[in-house]
Structure formats: C-alpha cells, structure tokens
Amino acid sequence: MKSRNREYDQALSLHAYRSRLQVATFAILAGCALLILRFLWLQTIQYEHYRTLAEANRITISPVVPARGMILDREGRPLASNYSAYTLEISPSQIDDLEATIEGLSKILEISPRDRRRFRKLYEESRNFDSLPIRNRLSEIEVAKFAVNRYRFPGVEIRARLFRSYPEGASASHLIGYIGRINDADIGRLDEAGLRANYRGTEHLGKVGIEQSYERDLHGLTGSEQLETDAGGRAVHSLARKEPVSGNDLTLSIDLSLQQIAERAFGTRRGALVAIEPNTGEILAFVSQPGFDPNLFVDGIDQANWEMLNQSSDKPLNNRASRGLYPPGSTIKPFMALAGLQTKHRTTETVIQDPGYFAFPGSSHRYRDWKPEGHGTVDLHRAIVQSCDTYFYTLANEMGIDVIHDFLSQFGLGDKTGIDMEGELPGILPSRPWKKARFHQDWFGGETVISGIGQGYNQMTPLQMASATATLASGGKFYRPHIVKSIRDSLSGEHREVKPVLVRNVGLREEDFTAVRNAMIDVMRPGGTAAQAGAGTPYSFAGKTGTAQVVGIKQNEKYVENRVKEANRDHAWFVGFAPAESPTIAVAVLVENGGHGGSTAAPIARQVVDYWILGKKANGPAEELGGDTPPAKPGGSGEDTHND
C-alpha cells in the first residue's frame, strides 16, 4: 500500500496534472474535429440533398391510415365493415369565402341541404387545418366533372377514403356502437394514453359500444409515406413507404339471426333482451329497443337526425341492456328461494299460509299479494310457479336484508358484470351499509319485506339479470359475460380466442338447485305464470316472470292496467334458460311498460330460445329461416331436434 500511495502522490504533482490537461485538450480537439467533419458532410457534400428537402419543403411525411378492423358475428357475417369511396373535401383555412365556394360547387355537383347542414356542423367542431367532407360517395362521373373544374376551386380536393359502414343498420346498434369524428376531448384522451402519434391522419374513432371498447384492437398501426410534392403541395411521387397495419378483426359471440329475431319480436315496444351461453359467458344476443342507425354518426350526424334521436320519448340512444335500471320484480324469486334453501331458512317441505297479504304482528299495514284472495297453503315449489308474494315477504323478513344481500351479490346482482363493453351500470342491491352510506338512514323492516319480491331499492340491468340467470342455469358458475369471441391479429393472421373467465362458483347444493329449477320448469307449464309462452316446447324450458312497479299503489287502491297512463304501467320481466337440464342459453327480457311478464316478455324469450335450440338444428343455416320463427309445434318439431 505504501508504494501505491507514492504513486498517487506523484500523480498529483503539477506536472502530472498538466499532462492530464493535455490529454483532455486533445480529446476536446478531437471532438471538435468530429463535429466539424459532420457539419462538412451535411453542409457541403450533402448540401444539395438537404437543400431540396428543406427549401421548397419538397418532402412531406404523410401518414397512411390503416384500415379499421371488421366486426363480425359468430358466423362471420359482417356487422361493421369498410368500403372505399371518393369524397369531396374542403380545407376552410385555405378559402376566403366559404359560402361562395359551396355555392359554386353546387352548380357542378349535387349538394343536398343535408350535406350542407352536416358540413356546417363539422366546420363548427373542427380544428383549423382539417380538410372536411362536403360530399361523400362521389360517382366516377362526378369525380370527372369536378376534375375539369378543379382550377376554379383552390382548397377543394377529391380524396379516396375508407368509410365505415354498418350493413345491418339499426340491428345490434347499441352493441356495435359507432365511430365518429375525433373531437378535442378525444385528442386529450389520446395524448394521455400516448397514442397521438398513431392517430395522425385518423379522423374517426369508436365512440360507443364495441367500436369504443375495442378501439385499440380495431384501429391498427398507422403507416407513413415520404412524398415528394410540387410547389402547390400536391404529391408527385412516393419516395418511401411504411405500410400501415390494419386493425384486428373482431368476431363477436353474437348470433346475428338470433339478434334480429329478438329485435323483431319486440315490435314497436321498448325494452331490452340479453341472451347468454351459460357455460362460457358468451353473449348471444344483446338487444336494446328501439335502436338507431349507426351509419348516421359516421360522418357527423346532421342536426335534424340528432334532435330526432335525442328528443324522442322512446329514447333510442339509451342502451337499456347494460345501462337501463329496473326493479327486478318477481324474477328475483328463484334467487330468493335458493337463498332460503341454502341458508336453511326454508326446506322444500316448509309451507306457509297465505291470506293474500303479509303484515307485521300488531300492524295494520298490509303487504299485498298480487292475488287478493291469497294462495292458501304454499310451499316453495308453488311459491315460484304461481309467483306467490306472501311466501317471499315472509322469507325475506326471516332472513333479513344483509343475508339476502350477501347471497344475491354472489350472482353478480348490484354490481357490474365486467362485460367487455364500456359504460355498464352497477345497479343497486340494497343492504344496511348501502342505505347508511347513501341516505344516512337506518334500515326499516318493511324495506326488507318488499325487497323479497324485487321491489324497493332494487335496481338491476337486463344484462345483470341475464348474467345472474346464466349463473343459476349452470348450477352456480358465474362466467364473466363477454361479447368478443375471438380477435384476428392482422399481422400474424392468427385468431386469438377469448377464454371464458370463471368469476366465481356459487356453491349450490344439488338438491336445492334442482328444487328451484323444477319449479321454474313448472312456471312454463299449465298452472304456471308463463304457461302460455311455454306451451308445447319440445325441450324443457325453465323460467320466471316478473312485473316491476313503476308507480306505487296506495293501500286501498287497485291496480287496473287500462286506467294507468302508458308511461306509468308496470315493466314486464322474464328470465329463463333451456334446455333446463343442460342449458345452452339463458335469457333475460324486459319490456318497458309491458304489463305482465307472462304475456309480453315471455313470448319474446320463447321466440329467441326456440330459434337457438330448434331453429339452427332443424333448419340449418340461419338465412333460410326467414323472418318470423313460428312457435315450435308440439310433437313434430320435437322429433326434428333428434334428426340433425
């Protein structure tokens, strides 16, 4: 170590230090030489090259927008696709008198008042440098006409663009959603996500539905092209090109035929239907009626259509299936029955006497059954088949709200189902802590009683009820509902299947489950509340009807449907699954102001289930089936099912 010290002592001498400075100076000069050589290279040898690049701004790098991924139904039928067409576009920033230009253009080409209105709306919302379409889908003749007159219209150009189209129109509109022009709020979100560069040149993005939720898959990767341009900024030829990568195609689990049968079954009524494959969570149909034509939104909706959609009392823009909240009414009873059995508050043998109402001891307030004279002696089976209210009033009262809440929440009620579509509402499954947090009030016993028949604070979406029914149908396996079945990676061409996600397994005892299921089967048979809708099915159909009160009825008043205004009439519910022993479909139907579940909601479900179980197998490809699926006839079609 001594010698080492001496070595460093020497190093610290002024002489050694100065030699180090000399090394440093040499390094500095070498660095300068390197820089100067680079400058010489760029500014003398390569000067001409860079001068041409810069001086006339000859090279522009322009983005090449990728084709948006397609959306297909489970059979591969397109729900959203692209087509190429010419548009006439105006860059307002390059034009002094916009009105005169449009007027001039209208002398050459047809420009409808709707085109003008839409253009005006786009212009108000646009950013400065946008090129905005005034006419879409120009014919070859129109293109030629404009080309001749182009010199008169600086700042107006013809472009070939890809357009989004929704070939099925209003069908499945809430599910597919639509794309719309990118606005300032969208830009902010893209910036935050660090996706701005990939959206150079892109003018649309998904605004709702699958188009929005799977934006990242659908958009693709933007390519780029280095273009040599003339003095007027028009492209002369391409120097280099990086191809864009198209968006990924999505295959949905939706069956378009099933979807359309359901939509037609609603007729002019408002409501929602969700059908789920219970063993995977795949959504087979997702209906919210009325729908709207998503094609209207693609290039900016015009004012008149926007107002019509927005102000209609039918609220066609509301997604009732995943955002509509309704009290579940009697459709909650199978779940309540399971709760009673599982928590040992009831056995299948337990009977109660129903005088037509339930009352707390010493209270005169009556919680009325729908049947004023009462059901008499009722066990669990009859309580479900005839939808006896009093049975469930008593059961709820004995269980208490928190036990009810804890059991039912296992089926996903009162919570988001986790479906792969944005905007779903969680609904409300009330409990003591919930009420405390929401209203700062204590829970009352009477509120438990009405919760037993799905009234009171309970608010559920049709999607939630369908998911809960699917969970019940599969004996307690709660698969997360999902709409996208597989994603085709456009780079590799591989299909990536979306795997079912088992959220939880509600441990149901076999005998409890069987008892409830058998009761639900009898709901669909003579004597049950949906006997009419269940008549003559060659398969076993388990279901439950429901009626959700819209307005309260006073103690001594009687609800008479004809006397109540349409908007105040009860909502009709139906939940069910089939074939009951090994279900392939679970469905929830809600008809707004539809009155009785058995008479309006159940028949819709019947058509859907018939098609799913009989139609496909009996009739082969869906297209051959035609519009109206006749209810399956007893006997005959039952044999058909064995023939495929």
Place this chain on the structure above:
Amino acid sequence: MIRRWIARIIAPLDAPLLGLILSLMLLGLAVLFSASGKDLMTVIGQARSMLVALLGMCILAHLPPQYLMRLAAPAYAFGLVMLIGVALFGEVSHGARRWLHLGPVRIQPSEFMKLALPLALAAWFQYREESLSFKDFLIALLLFIVPVGLIAKQPDLGTALLIASSGCFALFLAGLSWRVIVLAATAGAAALPVAWTFLHDYQRQRILTLINPASDPLGAGYHIIQSTISVGSGGIFGKGWLSGTQAHLDFLPEPKTDFIFAVFCEEFGLLGELILLGLLVSLVIRGLRIAGHSSSVFNRIAAGSICLTLFTYTFVNMGMVAGILPVVGVPLPFISYGGTALITLMLGQGILMSISHHRTIVKR
C-alpha cells in the same frame, strides 16, 4: 473614489473569459430572436436572466476559493437531501419528477448538483491530498454515483449522464491511474447490454431512431430528420439571420431550447458554426489554462471539471442536432433559452474567475 470602487469590482473578472462570455450571450440573444419567431418578450426575458447570471458570476468571482471549498460539502449534502426530496415528494411534469416545491420556490435540484458535485469532489481530493489512496477514489465514486442514480431515476437521463461525466472528469484530473481507467472503460463497454435493459422504452426508441430515423418518421425519428434537414440546408454561408425556413415553418421541434443550434446552423451555415464552436472552445481552453496555473488540488480539479463539463454540453448538444448522438435534453451553453441552466453555467464561470484571480494570493 467611485472609480476605485468599480476597479475593485472588476478586478477579479478575467478579461478573456468575460469577453468570450459576453460575445456568446449577444450571439445567443440574436439567435433566440430568430428562433422564437421574432418574439421580443422572449429575448428580453432571456436578457434579464443573463443579467442575473452575470451578477451571480461576479459574486462567486469575489469569493476566495478556500471559502468555496468550505461551502462544497454542505452544498453537496443539501443537494443530495433535495434530490431525495424530489424522489419522494417531487412534482411530476411531462412524466418526470424533477421539480421540488419549497414554499413559493420551485427548484430543480439536479441543476444545483451540476455545480455542487464537482466542488465536493475537488474538496474531497484536497482533503485527502496527503494520503491519497485507491480507497479514496472509490469513496469519490460513491459520492457521485448516488446523486447520478437519483437523477437517472427521475427520469432525466441526459442530466444524469452529464453529472456523471463531470464526476469522471474529477476522478481523471485527480490522477486516477490509466490502468484503472482502461479497466473501467472496458467493463463499462461490456455492461452496455445490461444498461440497455434498464432504459425506459422512450429512451431506447431514441437510440434506435438515431441509427435509423426513417423507422419512425412521425414519432421519435421526426426530430432527427427535421434537424438534419435544417443543418444540411444551411450550407456553407447559411440562409441568413431570420430567414431559416425550417425553423419558421414550424418543422423544427423545440427551436428555442434544445434545438436552437439547428436554427443557428440553418441561418448561419458552416462559417457560423465554426465561429460559435471557436468561441466556446476558446472559453474552455482559457478555463483549462486557468486550471493549469492554479495552485491547490481543489482549484485544479474544480476548474478542470467545470471546463470539461462545459465542453461536454457543447458536444452533446451539437452532436444531437447534427444527428450523431441520441436526442437528450441538453441545452447549448449560452445560446439555448432558459434561465436556470444559464445561471448554473455562469456560476461555474464565476468559480473559474475566482480561482484565476486568487491564484497568486493563495499559497499552500
């Protein structure tokens, strides 16, 4: 009386240094006027920062080096505490945590560390002068690895690398044996693939696009493509002041700060660059002369690493604009817009002047 007073103020200011600095500043204001799109307010703001920086330089020039040496350790400790503070409570801006709020004052501790670290290392080697051993170099290494690591974590890789280089300069000037330097350089080269895995995605992207800017012409490659076009199209004589098309047509990113040199190249051409590089290198060489004539270990190491760091800034910024180094946020000394970096820079020059002025007085 007043004349004597002025003479006393001016006395420690090294005339060649001051002359070079003032020329660079005037040049900087002229370029900034063009780069900011003829925005007089920006230029006035920068001029004000320059005056503050000159004042700071004067004050440090008057402080004797021994005094600076005594300040070095506390300043270093303070800087370190602030860096830890930033890591814990710093304000996030543009995805990086660099600023610290102390009451009404918003400070960037990494900037402070640029000066504190070389001073601290110089003081350390002065303190260990009599019995310097290899262990002392290891401790010095530790002294700069910690703040560098904290800054790299912010993440501010550019500043971290610059501060690391100023630390390396200090070790080099303190007489670290060549054997160790060669060994460390070899080990460092071998560790590059490992370092790669620690980089953020955007940092890797910047290095990749340097190799092939066309791979991402809309994103990270855009800066490099546009800046080389600016430089190349400037030619030998340039397009003339206020006539650079690249800068004025908004093709160039960050034309006032990190890429201001591209504006300069476009407008003043190769000749302009030679003059600017000449001024900056003269400043560095003059500083190294002061270092070479200074008397104590502290003075030599502090002065030397300040000068070498100044050159590093110049080289990294010009190299980035010319497209031979990756895009890192390093300003061009005296030219780029921004007060904080300028003040740090000028305080360094003040230290140099102090060392120069007091070399005859301080004898050890």
